[in-house]
Amino acid sequence: MFATFITALRAGGVPASITEYLSLLGAMKAGVAEYSIEDFYYLSRTALVKDERHLDRFDRIFGEFFKGLEPPEGEEPRELPEEWLRKMAEKLLTPEEMAQIQAAGGFEKLMETLRQRLAEQKGRHRGGSKWIGTAGTSPFGAHGYNPEGVRIGQNESRHRRAVKVWDKREFKDLDDNVEIGTRNIKLALRRLRRFARQGAATELDINDTIRSTAKNAGHLDLKMVPERHNTVKILLLLDIGGSMDDHIKMCEELFSAARGEFKHLEHYYFHNCPYERLWKTNRRRKEAEVPTFEVMRKYGPDYKLIFVGDATMSPYEVSHAGGSVEHFNDEAGQVWMQRLTGHYRRSAWINPAPERNWAHVSSLSMIRHLMENRMFGLTLSGLDEMAKELSR
Amino acid sequence: MSKFKSTERYIASRDLEVAVNAAVTLQRPLLVKGEPGTGKTVLAHEIAAALGHPLIEWHVKSTTKAQQGLYEYDAVSRLRDGQLGDPRVHEIGNYIVRGKLWDAFEAGEQTVVLIDEIDKADIEFPNDLLLELDRMQFFVYETRHTVVARHRPIVIITSNNEKELPDAFLRRCFFHYIRFPDRETMEKIVQSHYPDIKEDLAREALTVFFKVREVPGLKKKPATSELLDWLKLLMVEDLSPEVLRAREPHVVIPPLHGALLKNEQDVHLFERIAFLSRRGG
Numbered sequence: 167m168f169a170t171f172i173t174a175l176r177a178g179g180v181p182a183s184i185t186e187y188l189s190l191l192g193a194m195k196a197g198v199a200e201y202s203i204e205d206f207y208y209l210s211r212t213a214l215v216k217d218e219r220h221l222d223r224f225d226r227i228f229g230e231f232f233k234g235l236e237p238p239e240g241e242e243p244r245e246l247p248e249e250w251l252r253k254m255a256e257k258l259l260t261p262e263e264m265a266q267i268q269a270a271g272g273f274e275k276l277m278e279t280l281r282q283r284l285a286e287q288k289g290r291h292r293g294g295s296k297w298i299g300t301a302g303t304s305p306f307g308a309h310g311y312n313p314e315g316v317r318i319g320q321n322e323s324r325h326r327r328a329v330k331v332w333d334k335r336e337f338k339d340l341d342d343n344v345e346i347g348t349r350n351i352k353l354a355l356r357r358l359r360r361f362a363r364q365g366a367a368t369e370l371d372i373n374d375t376i377r378s379t380a381k382n383a384g385h386l387d388l389k390m391v392p393e394r395h396n397t398v399k400i401l402l403l404l405d406i407g408g409s410m411d412d413h414i415k416m417c418e419e420l421f422s423a424a425r426g427e428f429k430h431l432e433h434y435y436f437h438n439c440p441y442e443r444l445w446k447t448n449r450r451r452k453e454a455e456v457p458t459f460e461v462m463r464k465y466g467p468d469y470k471l472i473f474v475g476d477a478t479m480s481p482y483e484v485s486h487a488g489g490s491v492e493h494f495n496d497e498a499g500q501v502w503m504q505r506l507t508g509h510y511r512r513s514a515w516i517n518p519a520p521e522r523n524w525a526h527v528s529s530l531s532m533i534r535h536l537m538e539n540r541m542f543g544l545t546l547s548g549l550d551e552m553a554k555e556l557s558r
Numbered sequence: 559m560s561k562f563k564s565t566e567r568y569i570a571s572r573d574l575e576v577a578v579n580a581a582v583t584l585q586r587p588l589l590v591k592g593e594p595g596t597g598k599t600v601l602a603h604e605i606a607a608a609l610g611h612p613l614i615e616w617h618v619k620s621t622t623k624a625q626q627g628l629y630e631y632d633a634v635s636r637l638r639d640g641q642l643g644d645p646r647v648h649e650i651g652n653y654i655v656r657g658k659l660w661d662a663f664e665a666g667e668q669t670v671v672l673i674d675e676i677d678k679a680d681i682e683f684p685n686d687l688l689l690e691l692d693r694m695q696f697f698v699y700e701t702r703h704t705v706v707a708r709h710r711p712i713v714i715i716t717s718n719n720e721k722e723l724p725d726a727f728l729r730r731c732f733f734h735y736i737r738f739p740d741r742e743t744m745e746k747i748v749q750s751h752y753p754d755i756k757e758d759l760a761r762e763a764l765t766v767f768f769k770v771r772e773v774p775g776l777k778k779k780p781a782t783s784e785l786l787d788w789l790k791l792l793m794v795e796d797l798s799p800e801v802l803r804a805r806e807p808h809v810v811i812p813p814l815h816g817a818l819l820k821n822e823q824d825v826h827l828f829e830r831i832a833f834l835s836r837r838g839g
Contacts (some may be wrong), residue, residue: 181725183729185729185730186729189586189732192584193583193584196583196584198576198579198580198583199576204572205572205576208572208573208576208577209576209577209580211573211732212576212577212580212581212588212732212734215733216589216728216731216733217733218591218727219734228594335626376636377633378633378639380629380633380634380636380767381633381637383637383639383640410603416829447760540717553786
């Protein structure tokens with residue numbers, strides 16, 4: 167019955183399965199939804215979406231798929247801001263003007279135009295003859311004059327609350343493809359912690375040993391468990407001094423918030439592309455510069471190397487000696503990139519720039535190529551992917 | 559069959575009602591997520607009360623094993639009994655300790671089972687319960703018999719999102735995410751808990767409450783349960799609404815903030831903001 171809906175969901179990134187589809191049908195058959203479209207929306211949501219990160223995607227696809235199924239009465243497609251339509255002086259019109267307005271089309275046309283106008287209109291409007299607002303002669307709005315007009319926001323209408331719930335998209339900030347902000351920073355931290363927890367070595371499990379020895383009727387039976395201690399060491403290289411500074415600062419804070427979880431966490435700065443020198447504090451950069459070789463010697467290949475930067479620069483900074491914007495570099499950026507990624511067994515690049523823009527920047531593609539595609543967005547799913555990549 | 563609806567004590571949104579009824583009708587587990595303090599655990603109590611079934615609570619800890627919900631074989635006391643020559647030792651059934659799910663399966667009527675904070679346990683925990691929750695039966699190896707549920711219990715599972723749950727497990731559940739209630743719903747919730755609260759006090763307190771939630775950088779935003787505790791304190795202390803109102807327009811630490819702000823970093827944050835706003839004003 168809704169098989170195409172399931173296909174649309176799957177195509178849109180909501181992993182709904184046959185099992186879930188069948189349970190939806192079962193619930194429909196059992197009459198849980200009681201034939202109202204809103205109940206059906208709730209029911210299909212509870213049956214098909216199993217993760218709050220997918221709720222927003224589900225809402226979008228649901229809205230797209232069932233467009234036109236809702237009852238045709240005059241519902242507003244979106245909630246109108248109160249202040250648009252505050253009570254204002256009524257405008258007096260001449261009879262000629264009234265006659266002109268009469269010429270507007272039928273009800274259906276009116277609603278269709280209203281929808282378009284709502285989509286186009288950005289702010290509050292008053293007077294005039296086209297935009298939705300108050301005291302004008304447009305067919306839409308309140309306290310004006312148009313006999314065929316649609317009254318919006320004049321009284322507490324029955325439909326005021328009737329905004330379709332899925333069009334409100336209340337779960338937007340739970341989507342894991344959204345860049346990390348204050349709302350989901352905690353979740354991001356948890357991802358990093360989980361990443362930090364992966365220790366391999368084993369230790370003696372005393373409780374289990376006693377239990378299994380008892381089970382063995384007194385014969386000793388040793389049991390081991392994975393060590394809980396954190397063995398992950400991180401070397402963070404941050405691109406500083408550019409448009410992405412605040413993102414990079416956030417990323418730095420994110421990692422240092424999880425610092426206790428890592429065995430070692432070290433950070434150094436670079437500008438645009440790492441060359442022969444890195445530095446620890448940006449303010450006292452001149453005194454605090456360290457040769458990159460020294461950093462590589464100090465922190466061995468068992469460190470996991472994470473670059474953070476937007477990788478947006480002139481292509482020459484990556485490809486040519488002397489290409490740096492700040493100094494004359496004897497060796498090209500890509501030589502240093504190869505040296506670093508060759509030295510460290512595991513490395514990744516976090517890019518705070520939105521993923522959809524990545525393809526348009528040539529230096530970014532070059533860096534990405536140098537990283538063998540291990541470039542991840544600063545999103546929850548990006549961090550997940552990164553952790554997976556680094557802990558393989 | 560009786561349906562789950564909002565009660566006087568528990569305000570459930572329509573989508574929650576639909577989710578619960580779907581889970582009850584199809585006898586599938588219902589997985590509930592949401593901010594801490596939005597009433598996930600209370601929901602199970604309310605469902606049990608609304609449908610008139612007994613509630614069996616299973617609180618999960620980081621050390622909880624799935625097996626413990628079914629049964630445990632107490633090998634240590636059997637060993638001890640064996641060494642002491644207790645005759646009970648010959649019957650292995652004497653050392654089988656029933657778990658919560660066994661209790662629920664063997665109960666004479668349908669029960670509501672709450673598996674609270676499933677994400678606290680090991681990652682394998684949900685996987686180990688897959689078949690048991692699906693078929694509502696399990697096999698006891700020691701005594702070689704199968705325990706089958708006489709009445710399929712209604713299973714409510716809560717999660718705080720600390721671990722991701724396996725797909726195979728999710729596929730068998732219905733899912734509901736409790737959104738933080740908006741002001742209108744919150745007023746109803748307050749009303750249902752404290753019907754005799756002074757109207758202006760409730761209004762002022764809610765305004766302060768939502769303001770506190772909006773302060774950026776809070777480690778733990780206060781939620782419904784914190785609000786209810788705080789209101790109770792305000793009522794016991796018999797504070798007048800003016801005390802709350804006088805604090806505008808600056809955001810200052812609300813009175814009796816201990817109920818709202820649960821860690822010292824948040825209190826410090828508020829002190830700093832209060833200091834800045836006093837200096838600025």
